Amino acid sequence: MYDPVVFAVRIQGEIGEDWAEYFGARTISTEWTATGFPVTVLTTEPVDQAGLVGLINHVNMLGLPLVSVQCLSAPAENGPSIEGEA
Numbered sequence: 001m002y003d004p005v006v007f008a009v010r011i012q013g014e015i016g017e018d019w020a021e022y023f024g025a026r027t028i029s030t031e032w033t034a035t036g037f038p039v040t041v042l043t044t045e046p047v048d049q050a051g052l053v054g055l056i057n058h059v060n061m062l063g064l065p066l067v068s069v070q071c072l073s074a075p076a077e078n079g080p081s082i083e084g085e086a
Contacts, residue, residue, distance in 0.1 A: 002048065002049070003048065004046035004047055004048050004051070005046060005047070005048075005071055005072070005073050006026070006043065006044055006045070006046055006047075006071075006072040006073045007043075007044045007047065007052055007055075007069055007070065007071055007072060008041055008042070008043050008044075008068075008069075008070045008072055009023075009025075009041070009042040009044065009055060009056070009059070009066070009068075009069050009070075010031075010039050010040070010041050010042075010066075010067035010068045010069075010070075011039065011040045011042065011059055011064045011065065011066060011067060012037070012038075012039060012040075012064065012065035012066075012067050013038060013039075013040060013064060013065070014030050014038040014040055015028060015040040015042075015064075016028070020042075022058065023042050023044075023055055023058055023059075024044065024045060024047070024051070024054075024055060025042040025043060025044055025045070025055075026043045026044060026045050027041075027042075027043045028040060028041070028042055028043075029041050029043075039067055042055070043072070046073075052069070056069070
């Protein structure tokens with residue numbers, strides 16, 4: 001949640017690779033559902049939670065249907081330690 005990680009964000013429909021900079025995506029690819037509909041997969045650069053929310057807001061502002069968000073890499077730790085705090 002605190003460290004940057006890589007996410008795969010799936011959006012219904014097909015978006016061209018020229019949108020990569022707008023979304024801050026490392027790659028943009030298209031998958032096809034079993035019923036033949038396109039789903040765009042945005043693979044992010046390593047982002048923190050705020051960066052992920054920003055990307056999801058971009059998707060929302062464009063009115064694109066969000067299908068899923070998947071964490072592809074986990075940080076070495078689960079966040080900062082709170083031991084010793086009172």
